[in-house]
Amino acid sequence: MYQLKDLPGKTLAPGLTGYYAHGQQMTLGLVEIKKGSDLPLHQHPHEQITYILEGQLDMTIGGKLCSLTAGMYYVIPSNIPHGAIAITDCKVIDVFNPVRQDYL
Numbered sequence: 001m002y003q004l005k006d007l008p009g010k011t012l013a014p015g016l017t018g019y020y021a022h023g024q025q026m027t028l029g030l031v032e033i034k035k036g037s038d039l040p041l042h043q044h045p046h047e048q049i050t051y052i053l054e055g056q057l058d059m060t061i062g063g064k065l066c067s068l069t070a071g072m073y074y075v076i077p078s079n080i081p082h083g084a085i086a087i088t089d090c091k092v093i094d095v096f097n098p099v100r101q102d103y104l
Contacts, residue, residue: 013040027100048082055091
């Protein structure tokens with residue numbers, strides 16, 4: 001058994017820390033986001049599923065504003081621009097396919 005929080009944290013942007021586990025085909029992450037933190041618009045070749053554990057995260061995905069709260073998820077297709085602003089402190093699960101080599 002493993003704990004994501006036992007892994008070294010990766011700072012993604014000010015106020016955003018991710019803890020990542022990697023399989024052969026995918027990456028699983030727990031992301032802690034401080035209220036007011038801004039993840040700038042970006043894109044990557046990975047398909048991503050974002051699931052909100054706690055808080056409210058306002059995401060812009062492909063030019064569309066999506067306000068996500070606890071229990072909600074969004075599937076972000078490959079190469080679609082997306083970013084986020086934390087309205088409250090948040091805890092988020094992110095899953096990526098294929099493996100995020102840049103997060104190893």
